[in-house]
Amino acid sequence: MLVIGERINSSRKAIAEMLKNKDGDALVKEAIAQNKAGAAYIDVNAATMMELEPEYLKWLVLLLNEHLDVPLCIDTPNPAAMEIALRTHKGRAMLNSISAESERFNDVLALIREYKPRVVALCLGDEGMPESVDDRLRVVDRLLPALLDAGIAPEDIFFDPLVKPVSSGSTYGLEVLQTISAIKSRFPGVRTVCGLSNVSYGLPVRKLLNRAFMVMTVAAGMDALIIDPLDKSLMSLLYASEVLVGHDEYAMEYLRAYREGRLEA
């Protein structure tokens, strides 16, 4: 499982403060802690900074590239912010995200063609949020050829089925699981990713639902997750899940996490 650390997001109050105060030490610490806990990419999101977003993203990319040898996941729907972040990033970034929404599609695709990042591709078009597995697969059918044509290899494209709250539809969880399986079987080599927390919106004890949902996505074949790697319970279940689906031969990663005190019952 490829873990993308989600903590550096300006929608979190503590992170917004760090950004406003240009508290580089604290932000570097957040990034290092996530990497040590298992994140292969560090997501950076400064969307709540509004018109200052490009400037803050650029500063974040420079800062984190200087102090860590870990690629970033540039998380913004704004092509102007994307461009400045991709141009600044040393080595190969991940871009989160492109969608099939026509408003931004051409601009974002041009950036992908230019900078060749790994790409999170949302199952989202001009029709708005997908209503079914087929809605999602129709978007994949549109985005995949364009991304391949832009020079991105299948294994560098991560489709995000978009998770909706099960409180608004009892089949919304299953649809995501079925979409993952369908993408993996129809488009061999292409990868999948998602965040978890939307699934539990509107219900109490959200962490419980997020954790159970994560385990289910692993069983469905999920390749990457945008999560908080400092959530020890979540990560413990992730290690366990990888053993159970045969992704952790001889349970080596599980046993290492155990020896290092990273497993919590």
Place this chain on the structure above:
Amino acid sequence: MLVIGERINSSRKAIAEMLKNKDGDALVKEAIAQNKAGAAYIDVNAATMMELEPEYLKWLVLLLNEHLDVPLCIDTPNPAAMEIALRTHKGRAMLNSISAESERFNDVLALIREYKPRVVALCLGDEGMPESVDDRLRVVDRLLPALLDAGIAPEDIFFDPLVKPVSSGSTYGLEVLQTISAIKSRFPGVRTVCGLSNVSYGLPVRKLLNRAFMVMTVAAGMDALIIDPLDKSLMSLLYASEVLVGHDEYAMEYLRAYREGRLEA
């Protein structure tokens, strides 16, 4: 999800003591606590009592039938113990279990024909433990016609794929999940059941693996689980899992568990 409470098992030292001391109060308490925590059946297993097993099982059935209006799951491979327990049980019991092992098959089938219990049917034949999904389905193909012919309806037959430790084979977890899906799609109406704890044998922090595996079995379509309903973390994940796969419309059971303080993050 149909929960079968596994706590009254003489392999647990405390239970063996209660049995030896004929401590009916303590055993009734164990049964009531499991039922209150969500068990629809109470498993009773006195296998470690050896030649006294039939006598102890009979005593347990009389005791629990007298104090609880909850059916028991008669858990023994021994036809003599089965017969005395089934004959004693008021109303309809569940029998755990029949297998395709020829040594006991005819005797057990005759008891099933006579007493018409719900049945746990193990995916196990004279070849020993199954080595693949196909091995398991071959046993289903043999057992199902015999059980239907004995007058048991499909929805009263619970196939147990038999869970083996992932520490001895990295595909052993996946095989169980695939067997569940295969049984549900090939034999509509027939149900599935399993215990969890074998999956984690030989690895540390076993509860973590058992919990993650439980979540995966729910997503795969599991109908019943033989578990400890007093394990609050496990049950919390079970409630969450049921919401996520659309088995808990409007999250009513989840919200009730939350209000009653039964959910643990």
